[in-house]
Amino acid sequence: MEQVKAVSASPSLNERFKLAFGLTALIWIVGLVGHFTPLLEWPALAVYVLGSIGVVVWRGKSKGEWAEMYLAGGDRAKSLKWGGIAGAILFCMDVFNTVMWYKSGKPPMMDMQGILVNMNFLYLFPVLVLAEEFLWRGLMLSSMIQKGINPHLSVFVTAMFYVLNHFAVAPVGMQERALMGMMAFPIGILGGYIVLRSKNVWGSVLVHMVTMLSMILDIFVIPNLVYSYMH
Numbered sequence: 001m002e003q004v005k006a007v008s009a010s011p012s013l014n015e016r017f018k019l020a021f022g023l024t025a026l027i028w029i030v031g032l033v034g035h036f037t038p039l040l041e042w043p044a045l046a047v048y049v050l051g052s053i054g055v056v057v058w059r060g061k062s063k064g065e066w067a068e069m070y071l072a073g074g075d076r077a078k079s080l081k082w083g084g085i086a087g088a089i090l091f092c093m094d095v096f097n098t099v100m101w102y103k104s105g106k107p108p109m110m111d112m113q114g115i116l117v118n119m120n121f122l123y124l125f126p127v128l129v130l131a132e133e134f135l136w137r138g139l140m141l142s143s144m145i146q147k148g149i150n151p152h153l154s155v156f157v158t159a160m161f162y163v164l165n166h167f168a169v170a171p172v173g174m175q176e177r178a179l180m181g182m183m184a185f186p187i188g189i190l191g192g193y194i195v196l197r198s199k200n201v202w203g204s205v206l207v208h209m210v211t212m213l214s215m216i217l218d219i220f221v222i223p224n225l226v227y228s229y230m231h
Contacts, residue, residue, distance in 0.1 A: 070200055076203075163185050
């Protein structure tokens with residue numbers, strides 16, 4: 001207990017804690033303003049990606065906080081093992097749900113398909129995954145836990161922030177934002193507990209990468225398979 005109090009009083013930890021929530025607030029404000037302009041949520045998405053990666057890399061390089069943000073140290077093998085298991089479960093659930101959507105005649109991700117195909121953003125998915133994991137499970141979750149906040153509450157709060165963030169930065173229709181938010185919640189919960197138990201973020205990155213792969217199948221592969229089967 002004394003060690004937790006000592007760590008929570010660290011100026012460096014307090015800086016990371018404020019940066020995590022300050023960056024989130026900035027992203028949401030930019031997204032809200034952009035929504036009512038021709039730029040839509042694109043500026044907020046740029047702040048999200050560049051800000052998340054930039055802040056974490058800056059803290060790691062200037063302060064040597066890689067382990068404190070769970071990007072180094074901890075039990076990486078354990079993290080990756082459980083990340084692979086959780087990712088496989090979510091992959092199967094997502095593919096099944098998408099097949100059901102298409103069978104009911106309701107393509108779920110038309111706006112996102114346009115962004116990925118017509119605007120060639122598909123290859124930036126890994127960068128987006130890193131930005132998301134660095135902010136929510138790296139910067140924010142680590143600072144909350146190290147400040148002595150209840151670990152279960154910390155996992156839940158960061159997962160909910162991750163869900164709500166889709167409404168602030170996704171330049172797609174509200175239905176697709178809600179669908180992505182629904183996908184985000186189990187990623188946030190499972191990824192959060194993997195990081196909590198292993199003190200290493202890379203298992204959560206793996207969960208996220210695998211679910212992003214399932215999303216690509218949702219858009220490019222499953223529709224053709226379902227329509228071929230039905231006809």
